[in-house]
Amino acid sequence: MLNQKLAVAVAEAVKALYQQDVKPEDVQIQRTRKEFEGDLTVVVFPFTKAAKKPPQEIGEEIGNYLKENIQEIENFNVIKGFLNICFELDYWMEFLRQCLLEKNYGLAEKIQKDNPVVVEFSSPNTNKPLHLGHVRNILLGWSVAEIIKASGRAVKKVNLVNDRGIHICKTMLAWEKWGKGVTPAKAEKKGDKFVGDYYVQFEKQNKLEVKQKMLEGYSEEEAANRSGLMKEAREILKKWEQGDEETRALWEKMNAWVYKGFDKTYKRMGIAFDKIYYESDTYLLGKELVEEGLSKELLKRREDGSIWADLSDEGLDEKLLIRADGTSVYMTQDLGTAQLRYDDFKPGKLLYVVGNEQNYHFDVLKIVLKKLGKDYADDIYHISYGMVELPHGKMKSREGTVVDADDLMDEMHDSAKAITSELGKIDEFTEEEAEALFEKIGMGALKYFILKVDPKKNMLFNPDESIQFDGHTGPFIQYTYARIQSLQRKAREKGFKKPYLTKKSSITEMLPRERQIMKNLQDFSEVIRLAAEAYSPAQLANYIYELVKEYNGFYQDTPVLREEDEEKLLFRLGLSEMTGKVIKSGMDLLGIAVPERM
């Protein structure tokens, strides 16, 4: 792109003028800020040392050099140490004409097939329904994967279901005790909710029992250990590990209920996976890896039989990998999963979208894998995202402040319905069409609200505010898109056909706003690249917003179809169409649908 060309030319200029070697990639080029005239800006401060001249003068000299060597440059100006460069109109018109012809403007043309990037996200437990925290995780994972794909690399989306462990045994016990015979179908409940209720019930009953034991004089810890319910749950876990048929059957039955429920939620969110891993399948492989490490004396066994990794070389403690009773821990399972995933895909990168409370865990995972001689450990990257907080603090199941994913989506849908109905713009829609639209708007609002925030940061989810559709929101963007589509329908009625720009345009000037939109459009692929590199859908989300804001300003006070000069009219139509295209494919990468009307 022109960006590249410019960087190379600047490096040449510096070499020719000041005999200093600069790599093109080190040349600082940025978008010219709105307040100044120009399209791209070269920062010249870094050359002051070699040039031994004031920045203003350097800017002039480099500017002249560039103008002579790059024909697309129309003129330039220098303000302080900033060299602002303007491209000529022809360049921009040609750019617009070309990208209107492209089918997938901005997206990578070829996908590099080998060594895909494997992205793990969602990773639910099977004892609880999905909640707001999962929603952020899922949206991030999906979007990061899509963005990476758009930047030119093959991607595999995978899920890791934590389907075994004491927590599942608790729900199994609770169901046997208090719900035997009842099924989600009979109870008319979503499977994951149904099972989750038994988990809650277990905890409740167990708490009562522990309290009772404490009244009998036991300490809290002791009381917890002596709880009959806990004993029974542990008994089930043991049976499960021994492969007891009856236990396994019940486990499978209840998990199946949960998956059915999850599937519904995933489907509504627009999410699918290429492969789903289950910890019940991977923990044994993890154990094997540990045994192997032990035999190679990379790990050590204590007297009680437990196995540890000594990480003191890395400044960390020792880490348990296998308990004395031979059972595995979280880390063991993750070792197995990593290996399995590596064997499955031979990936170039292994990404894990997991909350930042597990930063330490992933540091250790990498180190242990490395210790076991697994080179792919270097390709593991933890996309660590911040917690979702509520206006009154964290989500706590004990305090009933967990925001359920399904409920949340329902709420968003209902708000979309209320607001849309009030505006009365879709009265001619069938009921089915209307419902589909409410879903698009509601989900768009929810997804955008979450994705626009930098993943690394903790974010505040204010339920009241999130369903407002004004300002920096998904529906604002969707609205702009719908408007552009409306404009194009009108154009069609008036007999204008695509492609709008077939020959060289004869218009002689662009409005500042038009130019601004062009610059934004041109940045699209670069934004995708940067967002992919930073694993940050937020960068893309904010870019789309800027483009849309700029377009709305243009639309408000610039005639398109009412324009009398047909050349101008066609140009503006093309500009609008292109803006719509970028909105659509950008939003698509965020997992957000845009409506033709709203």
Add this chain to the structure above:
RNA sequence: GGCUCCGUAGCUUAACUGGAUAGAGCAUCUGACUACGGAUCAGAAGGUUCGGGGUUCGAAUCCCUGCGGAGUCACCA
């Protein structure tokens, strides 16, 4: 307490990774509809970028320090 991360308008947040006068949205106030869709636009007001030092042409960004918050330091996952 050790380690890690964070602190930007009343609130929610941006800032191209060290660049120009810190940019938006919400809320507040003012203005714009016989409309190519007002779920819009234009404008006003709102900032010692937590405090204090330092590094340099230049700091919200890097270093030191103090304060405040979060996470983690499990034979839970």
